Amino acid sequence: MKLFSILGNPVSHSISPKMHNTALNGLHINGCYIRTCIEDGSTLLNKFHSLKLDGANVTVPHKEFAYELCDELDSFAKQIGAVNTLVKKNNKVYGYNTDAPGFYKAIESFGSIKTALILGAGGTAKAIATILKEKNINVTVLNRSQNRLHYFYENGFNAYSWDNFKPSSYELIINTTSAGLSDESLPLDQDLLNTLMQKSQFAFDVIYNKKTPFLQKAASNNLQYKDGADMLLYQGVLAFNLFFDNKLDNDKITKYMKKTFKTK
Numbered sequence: 464m465k466l467f468s469i470l471g472n473p474v475s476h477s478i479s480p481k482m483h484n485t486a487l488n489g490l491h492i493n494g495c496y497i498r499t500c501i502e503d504g505s506t507l508l509n510k511f512h513s514l515k516l517d518g519a520n521v522t523v524p525h526k527e528f529a530y531e532l533c534d535e536l537d538s539f540a541k542q543i544g545a546v547n548t549l550v551k552k553n554n555k556v557y558g559y560n561t562d563a564p565g566f567y568k569a570i571e572s573f574g575s576i577k578t579a580l581i582l583g584a585g586g587t588a589k590a591i592a593t594i595l596k597e598k599n600i601n602v603t604v605l606n607r608s609q610n611r612l613h614y615f616y617e618n619g620f621n622a623y624s625w626d627n628f629k630p631s632s633y634e635l636i637i638n639t640t641s642a643g644l645s646d647e648s649l650p651l652d653q654d655l656l657n658t659l660m661q662k663s664q665f666a667f668d669v670i671y672n673k674k675t676p677f678l679q680k681a682a683s684n685n686l687q688y689k690d691g692a693d694m695l696l697y698q699g700v701l702a703f704n705l706f707f708d709n710k711l712d713n714d715k716i717t718k719y720m721k722k723t724f725k726t727k
Contacts, residue, residue: 465494466515467706470507470529470549471522473645474498478672479520482699482723489719490711504528511549511556518706519549520699523641526562526586533558543593544614545586548702559705562587563594565698566669569689573665576600576634580659582650583639584611584622587669591637592620603633605651630655632662636681643668643675650677660684671695696720 469479475498483496499514501507504525511519521529529546530536534555540546546558570576579595581588584606592602592615603621605628606612615622623629636659642650649656657680660666666681671691674682681688700716 465492465517465706467494467496467518467520468499468514468516469496469520469522470499470501470510471525472500472502474500474522476644476672477522478723479522479695479699482696482720483703485723486703486716486719489722490715492707501525508532508556511551516549517551518702520702521547521549523587524585526560529558530586532556539563539590539593543586543589545589547586547590547698548705550705552708559702560590561698561701561705562590562694564701565694565696566591566667567594567598568697569691569693570635570665570667572689573635573687576665578633579603579635579637580605580633580663581637581639582606584615585639588639589614591639593618596620603631625652630658633659634663635665635667636660636663636686637666638668638670638675638677641670643673643677644670647676649680653680656680657684660686667691669694692724696724 469477480496480498487494507525507528526545526547530544535557537559540558540560547562548559550557578601581592581604595602604615605623607625609624612622638650640650642648666686666688668675668677669691678688700713703716704711
């Protein structure tokens with residue numbers, strides 16, 4: 464039996480096991496997908512091997528740790544320095560990033576967008592910023608402190624800390640921080656967030672299955688908004704197929720994984 468897991472902290476809220484187990488059952492594959500909470504990211508690879516995993520998804524806050532620990536990396540993961548999918552092949556651990564294409568497919572319903580503001584500077588922010596830039600969208604990154612902004616500076620993004628940020632107008636505002644995941648906090652000062660949202664059209668929170676305070680603000684400012692459910696679904700489909708060397712039908716995986724969201 465093949466064994467897979469979600470690796471991160473926290474993971475108790477994650478519906479990834481339900482998504483992947485539904486697909487495994489639907490496709491008649493002998494496998495199981497579990498949750499594994501990892502507090503220290505440096506132990507991630509040891510845990511991967513000790514559990515004898517065939518593959519795993521990596522969530523906050525360990526996507527950059529995962530990047531450092533892989534034997535081989537796909538081109539996009541190598542470019543951004545963040546991994547959300549691990550696959551064991553030939554006794555090596557291969558790292559991939561499916562966050563970026565998953566996110567971009569999730570915002571297709573917003574239509575054409577030219578400017579975006581990303582809140583946060585972790586692995587998810589790197590993936591989203593990079594895919595948006597590739598799609599010729601002007602991206603600005605805003606983080607609490609400067610110490611995680613080096614990737615964005617080096618790759619030509621507009622990047623600011625709270626201390627030196629000057630508000631402008633952005634069509635889309637994206638929360639990639641964990642603010643609101645397990646509490647009622649906002650990713651940014653409330654007054655500043657309101658000012659930004661009054662000039663925006665769309666809001667996206669990578670947190671799913673919860674109308675976070677960020678999305679509540681978006682609703683009160685009459686923005687069109689989405690949580691991270693579609694991003695989770697689309698990146699999960701791509702990751703699942705990577706577990707099986709891309710030999711499966713994405714449409715069939717999607718069909719089974721979507722049932723998870725109808726019954727959650």
